Amino acid sequence: MNKNSKNNTNIKLALFVVLITFITSTGYGQNNASEKVLFKVNIAEDATPYVLARILQAEVSPISEIKFEKGTYHFYPDLGLEKFVHISNHNDVIVKTAFPLDGFKNLTIDGQGSSFIFHGRMIPFLIDNATNITIKNVSVDWAQSFHSEATVVANNNEEHTFDIQISNEYPYEIRDNQLIFIKEYYEHDFGQAILYDPVRKAISFNTEAYTSLALYKKVDVSRNIDKIKYKYPTDRQDPDKRIISRESYMVFKEITPGVVRIYNHKKKLPEVGKIIVSKGEQQHNRLAPAFRVSNTIGFNATNVNVHHAGGMGLIAENSENLILDGFNVTPSNGRMVSTSADATHFVGCRGQVVLKNCTFSNQLDDATNVHGTYQIVQDVKDEYTLGIRMGHFQQQGFVIGRTNDKIGFLRLTNSFFPFAENSIKSIKKINSRYQIITFNQKLPADLKVGDLIENLDAYPELTVENCTIKNNRARGLLISTPRKTVIKNNFFSTEMEGILIPVESGNWYESGSARDLLITGNTFQDCQHSGFNRGVIRFDTDDDNKNTAFKNIRIENNVFNQFDNLILQVKNVDGLLFTKNTITNSGTFPQLHADNPAIRIEHSKNIQFKKNTYKGKASTILEADDSAGKLKFK
Known part of the structure; x- marks a missing residue:
């Protein structure tokens, strides 16, 4: 047996011992009836292996309810379940989780007022192919945030520079004249930035005059780039395309420990006393939503507080009947920022989406966005079959519908409404960006490459x-659903x-x-x-x-x-x-x-x-x- 095999065996044995110890100590054995599980605060130092071990046994020992004795529970990624996930409007990432709720039915998780503190690149709740899931009475936060904050302490109009004071809460280093913030299991550059007013604890008035920062400029030397030709359309926002022909423009220099001077800012100098918030490059800063709900029928979140996430508070995809009652996104620990993207977001959902009695504050994007997806006709295979592609790199892997869903065909230069309709017979995923759809009826004779499709049922x-x-960046509500909508x-x-x-x-x-x-x-x-x-x-x-x-x-x-x-x-x-x-x-x-x-x-x-x-x-x-x-x- 080689060394790696021995290590793997030891890890499996350790998790098995943890599982048996947990079941024995709590009195929950193997039986066919759904159990009510209670976790006590003695697991709080790192609850990940205990929670995960029990969830992974649910197939043979079903669970109807998981409760936590009220307390503060930490979750670390090291012993979490690793998964690769495509997440709409996020990066496609490998993440760890302690709550892989895949295929669960009629499950309630009740924190009983507990706080769950996560560390690093984790998705707290990864819910997929589930039915009737309820999460209640719990707060979700991160020990270290995915964004960073600093106070503007000086500016120099003659040199057009400004200085920021960085507290010990946000460790950093300067590499190649660039400011890099170091976190547990993660780091980010200055990237997207915006000003907050510490008095109002809200986005600064007229922040567009001061931010964002011009981090990049066009490279001085670029030869024959125009000779690179692509057979198929490309997304210029792809991370590997976006960096072409640009290089770092801003320069960061430490003046004294904790004080960094910023050079080459193009807009007005930020006012002294304001808080500048940074969350890194747009292509890399959405990787850890607090809740990811997909392909699920019936999801309820009641009395849930999300104080932070490295992405959205909740992202729901291809799911049905979602009710958030007292789902609050608010900052903690004196931070200006709660989530680094939307508070909530719903893609391709159906049935009812209800947000009531919620507070969405200080997130770095919208309170909610409700929409479907346009996908692009890449090629016409035959009278019944299309190849379609995703337009935006952060929608890769999204499946537009299911069997017999009604699909509309659009050419937006002519109309915002479909010129023809059909229904899905089957979908075959070829890769994350390209799928083949076979339809139940013949395709419209005038359908062209470049036309769009949308799911009229979703x-x-x-x-x-x-x-x-x-007090957030961006909008309140983005509404793109033709169904009855009440904002009251x-x-x-x-x-x-x-x-x-x-x-x-x-x-x-x-x-x-x-x-x-x-x-x-x-x-x-x-x-x-x-x-x-x-x-x-x-x-x-x-x-x-x-x-x-x-x-x-x-x-x-x-x-x-x-x-x-x-x-x-x-x-x-x-x-x-x-x-x-x-x-x-x-x-x-x-x-x-x-x-x-x-x-x-x-x-x-x-x-x-x-x-x-x-x-x-x-x-x-x-x-x-x-x-x-x-x-x-x-």
Whole structure:
């Protein structure tokens, strides 16, 4: 027996002993009835091997409930189950987990008020092919965050440099004049960065004037790159493509221990006292969401707090009936930031998605994003069969549907709605980016390479009610579902749009468009304070044409208390009623775009305004092109 074999045998023996000891000490033996498992705080130093061992035995000894004695439990990756996973809107990664809930049915995990502290590149809850899973009464956090924070302590206008003070919480080193933050099991460069206001504990006002940082410049020497030809379309955002023809531009030098000076910044110098937050390069900084739910029917999260994650708080894919009640994403330990990406995100889901009584604050992206996927026709195999490819590298591996799902064929230059429909007979995955779909009926005769497909069945009804969304980077809600959507009694204070209703076809390839949307009883407080010239509620499409994309919109009984003018930006809409809303000027910040109207309308029709109250500062309330006909704000 060689040395590696001996080591593997010893590890297996050790885990077996741990498992037998656990079962014996807790009194849970092997039987056919589902058991209720209780973990006590004596495993808290590293709970991973104990929890994992029991979960891996569930096939022969089923579990109906896992409870934790209230306490603080640490989870380390070293003894976790290793898996390679494709995760939508994240990097494709090899990660470790203590909760591989694959194929589980009717399982409840109750933390009873416990805190779970994770270390390094772990996905706390990896849920796949499951039914009726409930997680409740638990907080999820990381011992060391996947982002880093530093305080601006000086700036020099003559040399156009600024200094940052880095606390001991964020170990770092400087390599080749680049600042690298070192974590447990992970590191990141300066990468994406944004300013926070430590007084408001929110994204700084007008941060777009100061960030992001220009980390790269075009290389001085580049020969014959244009001679490299690709037979098939490529994604220029792929990590291996994005680095071509660019090199580091910014220079980082330590002035005194803990103080680093930053050179070659292109925008305005950040103000002294502000917190600059860094999370590394976009292509590498989404690798550890707190919850990954896929191919699951029935998921409930109740009284769950996510204080941090190296990605999203929850990413759900191809799942059905998801209810988050008191699912809160908030920072801990004095950090400015909670999750490093969206608080929640739903791709290709169906049934009901409900977010109620939630707080989403200080995350570095949206509160939620609900959409399907556009996939691109790569080739037409025969009358029934297509080769399709994923457009964005962070959607690799995503399967667009299942047998008999209804598929729409689109050419967005002509219409945002399908020109033909069909249904899936089978899907064969060739690689992470290319799949072959066979359909039940013949393909449209005029289908072309480059057209898009979307799954018309894989959209949920959406309810967002009694939620607080504030102090985060980016938007509040991104809504791209044609099913009934109700956004009710929420509070928004975001650095970009409170609500964005898009058709996103050219970058992320996120499909769907709102066609039955009610926005009612909400308060919008000082949204769009980062500096972008956009509406608080905005309808927009990537494809600049006059075609209708959105239908049947009601915006009623909301309060807009804004420092700036532009409240509503409407584009490509057929049928919108804006009624009983109150618009006031907060005076919180100076206006950034004082020439804007309160409402701007393009390429839209059947728009109505009734019984609204305007007390803002815009000299022009309503600005519309000829498509809307004669309109009057009232």
